[in-house]
Amino acid sequence: xxxxxxxxxxxxxxxxxxxxxxxxxxxxxxxxxxxxxxxxxxxxxxxxxxxxxxxxxxxxxxxxxxxxxxxxxxxxxxxxxxxxxxxxxxxxxxxxxxxxxxxxxxxxxxxxxxxxxxxxxxxxxxxxxxxxxxxxxxxxxxxxxxxxxxxxxxxxxxxxxxxxxxxxxxxxxxxxxxxxxxxxxxxxxxxxxxxxxxxxxxxxxxxxxxxxxxxxxxxxxxxxxxxxxxxxxxxxxxxxxxxxxxxxxxx
Numbered sequence: 001x002x003x004x005x006x007x008x009x010x011x012x013x014x015x016x017x018x019x020x021x022x023x024x025x026x027x028x029x030x031x032x033x034x035x036x037x038x039x040x041x042x043x044x045x046x047x048x049x050x051x052x053x054x055x056x057x058x059x060x061x062x063x064x065x066x067x068x069x070x071x072x073x074x075x076x077x078x079x080x081x082x083x084x085x086x087x088x089x090x091x092x093x094x095x096x097x098x099x100x101x102x103x104x105x106x107x108x109x110x111x112x113x114x115x116x117x118x119x120x121x122x123x124x125x126x127x128x129x130x131x132x133x134x135x136x137x138x139x140x141x142x143x144x145x146x147x148x149x150x151x152x153x154x155x156x157x158x159x160x161x162x163x164x165x166x167x168x169x170x171x172x173x174x175x176x177x178x179x180x181x182x183x184x185x186x187x188x189x190x191x192x193x194x195x196x197x198x199x200x201x202x203x204x205x206x207x208x209x210x211x212x213x214x215x216x217x218x219x220x221x222x223x224x225x226x227x228x229x230x231x232x233x234x235x236x237x238x239x240x241x242x243x244x245x246x247x248x249x250x251x
Contacts, residue, residue: 015041025133029066085117087246092119095239102220106142113143139170139195141204142216148184149206149213169194194223201226203233205240209247
């Protein structure tokens with residue numbers, strides 16, 4: 001086995017990527033032992049590579065000694081193309097200003113939604129989404145808004161899977177979900193009620209460019225105010241249309 005890895009022929013680069021990939025929103029800080037276990041890299045090799053990653057500031061230490069992603073990776077991340085976020089952010093800000101509610105932008109990445117931007121305030125209801133986090137498509141408003149406009153083969157493949165059920169209200173029946181997606185296409189937006197998180201409901205609209213879903217814009221409020229959700233649809237659709245025009249003009 002190359003380099004002492006558990007996987008034959010595994011390169012040093014793949015081990016480093018596995019170590020960095022072990023961090024996620026649910027595991028922002030890890031001990032060395034946890035990092036080795038989650039990455040599949042032997043503890044002795046992880047110790048050596050972590051030392052080098054700390055020297056390069058790709059990893060740093062929390063006050064309690066646990067490892068976390070370092071500032072060097074954040075600096076590099078700022079260099080990644082972010083044209084969608086640049087075009088969409090003013091519309092997110094305007095929607096938040098007019099409603100005072102959590103607003104976020106997401107794209108599809110594989111079978112999940114990746115949150116790429118978010119505007120929120122102190123008084124808005126707490127939600128799971130954060131910039132850079134991922135969630136399943138079917139329980140989220142933005143996920144349903146994206147899934148409804150994906151090609152039929154993709155939708156069928158997605159619905160054929162065993163679907164996660166984060167709450168008792170999550171729709172996981174393929175037939176019912178397919179009908180909901182048809183409704184999304186008919187009305188141009190998606191609605192959810194406590195499907196991803198108890199206590200939260202949402203509305204979301206797709207950003208369609210040449211008929212393709214490139215992103216989805218969502219707004220989240222407390223379930224106690226679910227009757228207010230319909231009045232938020234109009235400003236949501238207006239903001240989504242603005243982002244769509246901005247994206248189309250930039251092509």
